[in-house]
Amino acid sequence: MKLQQLRYALVISKxxxxxxxxxxxxISQPTLSTAIKELEKEINISIFERTTKGVRPSREGIEFLGYARQIIEQTELLEERYINFKPSVRQFSISTQHYAFVVNAFVDLIKNYQLDQYEFNLRETKTYEIIDDVRNLRSEIxxxxxxxxxxxxxxxLFKDYNLEFHELxxxxxxxxxxxxxxxAKKEIIKLEELEDYPCLSFEQGEYNSFYFSEEILSTISHKxxxxxxxxxxxxxxxIGINGYTISTGxxxxxxxxxxxxAVPIESEETITVGWINQKNIKLTQLAIEYINILENITRKYVQGL
Structure with a gap:
C-alpha cells in the first residue's frame, strides 16, 4: 500500500x-484505474462501486477512506514540518442548506487560519444532496x-448511510x-395572514419530497x-414582490x-438545526475548528431571538 494510492482514492471520492x-x-485514466485495482486487490475490498452518475465509495470503502484521509493529513503535517517547510494545501468541504450563519462561520474559519494555500468547498444545495455528499465523503460535514x-x-437515511446528527x-x-x-410591524404572524403573499421555497430537484423540503409546514397548500x-x-x-419564506429566524x-x-410565526412546530458526519471517522482539525466557530455564532444569534 502506497501513500500515492491513498491520495488517488481520496481524489476519486471527492x-x-x-x-x-x-x-x-x-495522469491518464487507465493509470489511475490500475493503481486503484492494485490497491483493492492488496486490501481485499472494493473501495468504489459504479453508479449511473459515476462512482461512489462502497460501505467498506467509506471506512477505508476515513482511515486514508487521516494518514494523508498526518503525512502532510510531517512533510510540512520536517521536509518541505512550506504549508500544504489544506482541504475542507461542507454541504449545507441555505443558512447565512453557515457562511458567517466559513468566513471566520478562513480569517482565523490565514492559510497561504487552501482548497475549500462550500455547497449550498438540496437536502438529499447534502446527505449524499457526506455519505460519499464529498463533504466532511x-x-x-x-x-x-x-x-x-x-x-x-442517517442510519442506512452510517451518519450521525449533532444538534446545534x-x-x-x-x-x-x-x-x-x-x-412587518406585527409582533407575531398567523398562517392565514400569509395567504395572499407569494410563498418562496428552495427547490429540491429529483428528490422533491415534503420530507426533504428546506421549509417546515411544507404540506400546506399556497395560492x-x-x-x-x-x-x-x-x-x-x-423584497421585490413582498414574498415570504419560513426559516429559523x-x-x-x-x-x-x-x-x-424575521417575525415569529404562530405555530407549535420547532426547527432543530444540526450537522452530520460519517460515524467512526475522525474529523479533521479544520472541521473541528469550523464546528466550534459555528456553535459560537449560532449561540449568539439564538440568544438574540
Whole structure:
C-alpha cells in the first residue's frame, strides 16, 4: 500500500469520477484505474462501486477512506514540518442548506487560519444532496434541519448511510419578509395572514419530497408559490414582490442586507438545526475548528431571538 494510492482514492471520492480525478491528478485514466485495482486487490475490498452518475465509495470503502484521509493529513503535517517547510494545501468541504450563519462561520474559519494555500468547498444545495455528499465523503460535514415531520425519514437515511446528527440549536419558526411588507410591524404572524403573499421555497430537484423540503409546514397548500435555487434570488424576491419564506429566524444583515426582517410565526412546530458526519471517522482539525466557530455564532444569534 502506497501513500500515492491513498491520495488517488481520496481524489476519486471527492469528484465521484475516475475521469475527473485523473484530470485533476494529471495522469491518464487507465493509470489511475490500475493503481486503484492494485490497491483493492492488496486490501481485499472494493473501495468504489459504479453508479449511473459515476462512482461512489462502497460501505467498506467509506471506512477505508476515513482511515486514508487521516494518514494523508498526518503525512502532510510531517512533510510540512520536517521536509518541505512550506504549508500544504489544506482541504475542507461542507454541504449545507441555505443558512447565512453557515457562511458567517466559513468566513471566520478562513480569517482565523490565514492559510497561504487552501482548497475549500462550500455547497449550498438540496437536502438529499447534502446527505449524499457526506455519505460519499464529498463533504466532511453537512448542515440541515430536522423536525417532527421529517425526522423519521431523515433518521432512517442517517442510519442506512452510517451518519450521525449533532444538534446545534432548536428554535420556533419565523417568517422572513421585507421591511416594507404590510406584515412587518406585527409582533407575531398567523398562517392565514400569509395567504395572499407569494410563498418562496428552495427547490429540491429529483428528490422533491415534503420530507426533504428546506421549509417546515411544507404540506400546506399556497395560492402563490415560487421555487428558487439560491439564497440571493430568494431575498431579492422577498423584497421585490413582498414574498415570504419560513426559516429559523437567524438572519445576517452583513450578508443579506438591512431590508429583510424575521417575525415569529404562530405555530407549535420547532426547527432543530444540526450537522452530520460519517460515524467512526475522525474529523479533521479544520472541521473541528469550523464546528466550534459555528456553535459560537449560532449561540449568539439564538440568544438574540
Amino acid at each position: 469528484y465521484g469520477s475516475f475521469n475527473k480525478a485523473a484530470k485533476k491528478l494529471f 453537512g448542515i440541515l434541519y430536522k423536525n417532527q415531520f421529517n425526522e423519521k425519514v431523515l433518521n432512517k 440549536f432548536t428554535v420556533k419558526p419565523y417568517v422572513f419578509i421585507s421591511k416594507s411588507n404590510p406584515l 402563490k408559490s415560487i421555487n428558487v435555487n439560491d439564497r440571493a434570488t430568494l431575498f431579492n424576491l422577498l 437567524i438572519i445576517s444583515e452583513d450578508l443579506n442586507g438591512p431590508n429583510i426582517i
